[in-house]
Amino acid sequence: MGIQITPSILNADFASIGAEVARIPSADWVHVDVMDNHFVPNLTFGPTMVEAIARSTGTPLDAHLMINDPDRHAPAYVEAGAASVTFHVEAAAAPVRLAREIRSAGGRASMALKPATPVEPYEDLLPELDMLLLMTVEPGFGGQKFLDLVLPKIRRARALMDKHGVETWLQVDGGVSLETIERCAEAGADVFVAGSAVYSAEDPDAMVEKLRASAAAAQG
Numbered sequence: 324m325g326i327q328i329t330p331s332i333l334n335a336d337f338a339s340i341g342a343e344v345a346r347i348p349s350a351d352w353v354h355v356d357v358m359d360n361h362f363v364p365n366l367t368f369g370p371t372m373v374e375a376i377a378r379s380t381g382t383p384l385d386a387h388l389m390i391n392d393p394d395r396h397a398p399a400y401v402e403a404g405a406a407s408v409t410f411h412v413e414a415a416a417a418p419v420r421l422a423r424e425i426r427s428a429g430g431r432a433s434m435a436l437k438p439a440t441p442v443e444p445y446e447d448l449l450p451e452l453d454m455l456l457l458m459t460v461e462p463g464f465g466g467q468k469f470l471d472l473v474l475p476k477i478r479r480a481r482a483l484m485d486k487h488g489v490e491t492w493l494q495v496d497g498g499v500s501l502e503t504i505e506r507c508a509e510a511g512a513d514v515f516v517a518g519s520a521v522y523s524a525e526d527p528d529a530m531v532e533k534l535r536a537s538a539a540a541a542q543g
């Protein structure tokens with residue numbers, strides 16, 4: 324698939340969300356951060372809002388669920404119109420069953436790891452996943468500083484994907500900007516979430532293109 328940019332609307336104006344999404348026509352995906360105030364200390368929105376955003380745009384939605392009990396709640400986000408649904412392995416009781424349920428509901432199944440969660444124990448799950456998300460900040464808030472300590476894990480995850488010959492995409496999320504995207508791309512990431520970097524730019528869509536060009540140049 325090559326490089327993909329998925330702007331997070333977490334720091335966009337929630338009162339004008341349709342217009343905010345319309346400002347980024349070059350985005351490959353729109354990243355929607357669902358937070359439940361339990362798995363993370365912040366609260367955003369649920370499937371009703373995701374459904375409204377899905378209706379407002381032709382760009383596919385990439386739903387990042389930072390919620391407890393994703394086993395119970397994740398399928399509702401496929402029904403709400405999210406083309407990709409990411410659950411956190413730290414919160415999932417049965418990640419294999421959940422990934423299969425998301426796929427059988429018609430979504431792309433994705434699993435996220437917090438910065439301190441190692442990737443190696445999940446090596447054998449890679450064929451069950453359409454995407455693996457490695458968090459490059461502690462989940463919960465936009466605008467945090469990128470954690471360089473995750474870079475070796477990105478390299479190790481890419482090596483495991485190569486070893487298994489899987490098509491699984493490798494996404495990074497948190498503190499991704501023109502300053503940090505090259506390091507992520509060099510390490511092997513191919514899907515990049517960027518929230519504050521995009522929405523604090525004067526021209527958010529031009530920033531999407533700049534991020535894409537930087538990542539592509541770094542990947543070589």
Ligand SMILES: O=C(CO)[C@@H](O)[C@H](O)COP(=O)(O)O
Binds near residue numbers: 354387516518
């Ligand atoms: O999932 C999260 C935060 O938990 C992210 O999607 C952030 O919203 C990305 O924002 P920036 O770090 O790029 O500002």
Ligand SMILES: [Fe+2]
Binds near residue numbers: 331354355387
């Ligand atoms: Fe996110």
